[in-house]
Structure formats: structure tokens, C-alpha cells
Amino acid sequence: MIAALRSLALRLWPVPRLRWLLFGTLLFVAALPGIAALGLRVYENALIRRTEAELTAQSAAIAASAALLWPGPAAAAPPEPQEDPRENYEDAPSGVDLRSSPVLPERPAASVSLAPTDPVALQVAERLAPAIAETKRATLASILLLDRQGLLLSGRDRGLSLAAVPEVQSALSGAPRTVLRHNDAYLRDTPLDWISRATSIRMHQARPIVVRGEVVGAVLVSRSPRALFRGMWEDRGKIALGVAAIFSLLLVLTGVLARAIVSPVERLSRASRALAQGRHAAPRRPTLEVREIGSLYDDFAAMSAAIARRSRYLRDFAAALSHEFKTPLAGLSGGIELLQDHGATMADAERQRFLSNMAADAGRLSRLVSRLMELAQADMGRADPAARTALAPILAAVADGLRREDFAAELAIPADLPPLAAEPGALEAIVTTLAENARQAGASALKIAASLADDEVTITLADNGPGIPEGDRERVFDPFFTSKRAAGGTGLGLPIARALAENGHGQLELAASEMGTTFVLTFPAAPA
Structure with a gap:
């Protein structure tokens, strides 16, 4: 199943250009805050809570005004409030949340009631009518006053009852309550309204009017929380300018990244193709380099x-x-x-x-043919990275094998020399080749010395032969170069020795010498 899905993804996945991939990634990252905010309803809840705070302030002010205007000896002469400088004021906690609060159906219509309206409450409502009318014009909120029985004191439904409405019941019992209700009469008038479901919701808050500790009525305030999105629509020019600025910045960033990453990679790609075709390839380095x-x-x-x-x-x-x-x-x-x-x-x-x-x-x-096979094996072989070889036994065996009446090999090997990070067969083949070349060149003595410096073992092989002519010193490691062709020399001994050394992370060089010939072989010391 997984293989089938992977195969389907490979067939359907478009292979994009790196420039567009960078731009798409930056665009997605730039849009993430807005996407996350909408997905988590951050803006919606901010809008709801702002509307709730405004409704709370309006209903509290109207309820307090109604309590002050309520007839009665105690209400007529309220005591002077004493302000406490140490008193702290805090925002009331929000009672609604779009993610958890239920959205109730639209508020039911007021019903007919046989109970008479409280005449005192009617008197207060008439006195507050100008202030309520001005507040409604300024805030676009619906403000209704109710008496202690839940009967409307103002508006076209005056005398009808809202006592069955849950928020009114809560207020008449002494507890303010805020609810969310659907607004069936809502008509979208801006293109931004589709962003949030809060625009089609109406918030209702009922607050009791308390006089001398007794609930004598209630204030019902309602409004649609649309101010934020209406403001966004009104500022659409500024928002569009901000989006254009962000888009331009993304284009600039994409251009910088393309110049620093994409263009150099494309130049390397073209250079690689040229190199594969056998042509010279030297791509220009980027000016914006990472x-x-x-x-x-x-x-x-x-x-x-x-x-x-x-x-x-x-x-x-x-x-x-x-x-x-x-x-x-x-x-x-x-x-x-x-x-x-x-x-x-x-x-x-x-x-x-x-x-x-x-x-x-x-x-x-x-x-x-035989030597060419040896050269190929030496050139393509790879030494064992864990190889450890003691130098003294290898050199002793080579010296014993080459000693003749007319040829002597002298060893100078420190007793505390560490093992070499080289394979014993390769090391023996290199030293044997160099010693045999010295003997065949006419040398009668070969001195082999070793030393340790900077975690490298240096082996010096110096003979007393006629030496190598100055004109031939640069060519001694070239394949097929030999001065003993008539004697059957193939000119592959030294190239094979150097290949074996390099494959073991060593080096073989021809050193300058006043007499005879000196080769220097270097290998790293094996780790302890």
C-alpha cells in the first residue's frame, strides 16, 4: 500500500523549479500568521470580546442611570461615593467564546402578557428615552428597557413580554448574562464577511437594574460584532498596500536567494554537463556566496x-x-x-x-602485461583503514633477502617506533622495489633509516650508486620510463610503488642528494 502511494505521488508530483519552490515557501511562511489566526479564531474571539466589553459598558451605564432616576426617598439622595485610591479596576472576564459557547437561535418574538406594565418603570424609561436614542445612534446597538416582570417599556413592542428569554430570566434574577444568537436577518454587504461566522451572529446582554438591593427591571442590549471586518473593508486600500509590500519583499528575498543559491547551482549543472562532454569547465563563482x-x-x-x-x-x-x-x-x-x-x-x-x-x-x-596488471591493482586498490604494520620486521626481511657479496643493506630503526597505518604486503613491495632498483643501478650499499614526526613515520632509503641524471629526475615516476630497457626493464616499478603508497595514504618522493639516490617514503602512524 505504501509503495503504491509512493508511486502515485511520484507520478503526480510536479517537478518545480527551485526559484518557484523558494518563492512558494516564503509566501507560505508569510501567510502562516494570518492562516493560523483565522484557523484558531483569534480575530473572531477578539471581535466578540470587544463587542461584549462595549455592550457591558453600555448596559452598565444605562442600568446605573435608571437606578439613579428611580423614584423613592433613598434613590433620590444617594450617598456620596468615597473613592479609595488603593482600589484596583480590572476587566471583567469574558463570558463567551466562539469555540465553546453555544450559538442560540434568533431571539424569539415578544409575547402578549395580561400583566400591567409597572408605571414607575415606564416613567423612568420615558426620562431615559433621549439618552437611549442618542446611544443607539452612536453605537448602532439595540437597547431595550424591561420592568421587573419582563415587559418591554420602549419600542414598537412596548407592553409585550420577553420574560421567557433565558438571558432576561437571568437578569431579572439578579445575574447579568451574555449570549450569542443567530441573526437570520443578516445580509452580507462586504466581501470580507465570509471570513468569519461572527458576522452573522448577534450578541445579546441582559443586565439587572438594582435599586436598594432589589431588582426592579432589566436592560437588554444587543449588537452584531461586525466592526472589525467592516473596518478591514474600509481600510482595504491600506491592507492591499501592505500585501503588495510583503509580496515585493518576498520577490526581493527570492531574488537574493536565487542569486546566492539557484544561479550558482545552475552554473554548476551546466559546467558538469560540459565536463561530461570532455570540454573545459570553470564556472564563475557567485558574487553573493554562502x-x-x-x-x-x-x-x-x-x-x-x-x-x-x-x-x-x-x-x-x-x-x-x-x-x-x-x-x-x-x-x-x-x-x-x-x-x-x-x-x-x-x-x-x-x-x-x-x-x-x-x-x-x-x-x-x-x-x-604482468606489470600492467600489478599497476592496475595498485592504482585501483584501497588499503584497509584498520591496518597496523610493525616496520622493523618488514625492513629486516627485505634487507636479508637482498644481501649479496657485492650489496649490503644497513638499517637504522628506533626501538620505540610505533606501527604504521599500512598493509604489510604493500609496504614490503614498495621497499623491495626501491632496494632492487638501487642494486640494479650499481649501488653496493643501501642505508634504510626511519623517524617519527607529527604522527608520521618517514623512511629514507639512500644508496651509494651513480645516482639519477638531472634530466631524468622529473620522469622517474612516469609509466614505461626506464634506462634499463635493454636489460628487460619495463619502467613500471616506481609507478607501482608510488600507487601502493598513495592508496595507503602515504607518499613516495625522490629527494635531492649529493651522492647516489635517495627516496623518502612517508606513512601515517597507526593510532594508539
Whole structure:
């Protein structure tokens, strides 16, 4: 199932350009606060609570005004309030939340009641009518006064009862209450109204009118919480300008990122294609460079240089290989042709001479093929990273194997020398090749010394032979270069030795010397 879904995703997923992916990511991140706020109803609840606070202030002021105007000896001369400077005022906690508060149906219509309206309450309502009318015009809220029986004291439904409404019942019992109700008469008049369901809700708050500790009536205030979204619609020009500014900033950021990341990657891609086609590739470094991209360009330059060196090596190697094989093959072809044409009439001595030359050429070809196999194995092999080799036994075995009456090998190995991080077979092959070359060059003595410095073991092999001519010193590690071709030399011994050293993270170099020849072999010391 998972494999099928992954296959479907791979087929349907469009492969975008990195520029558009960066821009889409930045745009999504910029829009996240707004998306989260809408998803969590932050704006809606802020709107609801703001509306509730305004309704609370209006109903409290009207209830207090009605209590002051209520007839009666105690109400006519209220005591002077004493302000306490230490008194703290705090916002009343909100009683509604769009995520948890139920939204009730639209408020039921007022019903007919046989009870008479309280004449004192009617008198107070008439006196408050101008103030209520002005407040309604300013706040666009509906404000209704009710007597202690829940009968309306103002408006076109005057004398009808709202006593069955839950919030009115709560207020007449002495507890103010705020509820949310659907507004069935609501008509959307701005395009922003669809953002929130709070725009189609009407908030109702009922507050008791208390005189001398007794509930004598109630104030019912209601309003639709639409101010925030109406304000957003009225400020749509500023909002559009802000969106345009954010969009422009995103474009600038995308351009900077594209210049610092996308364009360099595209240049590297074009350079890689050129390199694959065998053409020169040197991409221009970016002006706005980041560390990772700079490191990528450095790695590409190193890879390009390595490929160029390898290409030159292969080209030169192929040319040298062709030359080395051409000579013995030409000798073999010539000898075969002579034997085919004149073999019957040749003298035995002459025929034997041609056959000897052909055998020598065949032997040289065989040695070349064998050494080439050794070079390939040395060049492509990888040393064991956990290899540990004691140097002294290896050098002692090589010295014993090469000692002759006319050749002596002297060792100078410190007793406390640590093991080398090299394979014993590779180390023995390198030292044997160098020592054998010294003996074949005419040296009578070879001194092998070792030392430790900076976690590296340096092995110096110095002989007393005739040395290497100055003109040949730069070519001694080139494949097929040899001064002993007549003696059967293939010119592959030193290239094989250097390849074995480098594959073991070592180095083999020809050092300057006043007499004889000196090679320096370096390997890292094995970790303790």
C-alpha cells in the first residue's frame, strides 16, 4: 500500500523549479500568521470580546442611570461615593467564546402578557428615552428597557413580554448574562464577511437594574460584532498596500536567494554537463556566496582538476603503452613474416637467431602485461583503514633477502617506533622495489633509516650508486620510463610503488642528494 502511494505521488508530483519552490515557501511562511489566526479564531474571539466589553459598558451605564432616576426617598439622595485610591479596576472576564459557547437561535418574538406594565418603570424609561436614542445612534446597538416582570417599556413592542428569554430570566434574577444568537436577518454587504461566522451572529446582554438591593427591571442590549471586518473593508486600500509590500519583499528575498543559491547551482549543472562532454569547465563563482555553495564550488574545482589530471595521465599512458607494445609486436610480426617467406631456405643458425629475437619480444610483452596488471591493482586498490604494520620486521626481511657479496643493506630503526597505518604486503613491495632498483643501478650499499614526526613515520632509503641524471629526475615516476630497457626493464616499478603508497595514504618522493639516490617514503602512524 505504501509503495503504491509512493508511486502515485511520484507520478503526480510536479517537478518545480527551485526559484518557484523558494518563492512558494516564503509566501507560505508569510501567510502562516494570518492562516493560523483565522484557523484558531483569534480575530473572531477578539471581535466578540470587544463587542461584549462595549455592550457591558453600555448596559452598565444605562442600568446605573435608571437606578439613579428611580423614584423613592433613598434613590433620590444617594450617598456620596468615597473613592479609595488603593482600589484596583480590572476587566471583567469574558463570558463567551466562539469555540465553546453555544450559538442560540434568533431571539424569539415578544409575547402578549395580561400583566400591567409597572408605571414607575415606564416613567423612568420615558426620562431615559433621549439618552437611549442618542446611544443607539452612536453605537448602532439595540437597547431595550424591561420592568421587573419582563415587559418591554420602549419600542414598537412596548407592553409585550420577553420574560421567557433565558438571558432576561437571568437578569431579572439578579445575574447579568451574555449570549450569542443567530441573526437570520443578516445580509452580507462586504466581501470580507465570509471570513468569519461572527458576522452573522448577534450578541445579546441582559443586565439587572438594582435599586436598594432589589431588582426592579432589566436592560437588554444587543449588537452584531461586525466592526472589525467592516473596518478591514474600509481600510482595504491600506491592507492591499501592505500585501503588495510583503509580496515585493518576498520577490526581493527570492531574488537574493536565487542569486546566492539557484544561479550558482545552475552554473554548476551546466559546467558538469560540459565536463561530461570532455570540454573545459570553470564556472564563475557567485558574487553573493554562502559557505555551502562556496564549498561546493571548491569541491567542483578540485574534481575538475582531478579529472583533468586523470585525463592527461590516461592520454599519456595510452601513448606510452602503444609505443611500448608497438616495438616488440613489430619485431614479432617481422620475424614471422621472414620465417613464412624464407624459412625453408634459411640456415639453422639464422633461423635460431630470429626465433630467439621473437621469444625475447614475446617475453617482454608478457612482462609488460604482468606489470600492467600489478599497476592496475595498485592504482585501483584501497588499503584497509584498520591496518597496523610493525616496520622493523618488514625492513629486516627485505634487507636479508637482498644481501649479496657485492650489496649490503644497513638499517637504522628506533626501538620505540610505533606501527604504521599500512598493509604489510604493500609496504614490503614498495621497499623491495626501491632496494632492487638501487642494486640494479650499481649501488653496493643501501642505508634504510626511519623517524617519527607529527604522527608520521618517514623512511629514507639512500644508496651509494651513480645516482639519477638531472634530466631524468622529473620522469622517474612516469609509466614505461626506464634506462634499463635493454636489460628487460619495463619502467613500471616506481609507478607501482608510488600507487601502493598513495592508496595507503602515504607518499613516495625522490629527494635531492649529493651522492647516489635517495627516496623518502612517508606513512601515517597507526593510532594508539
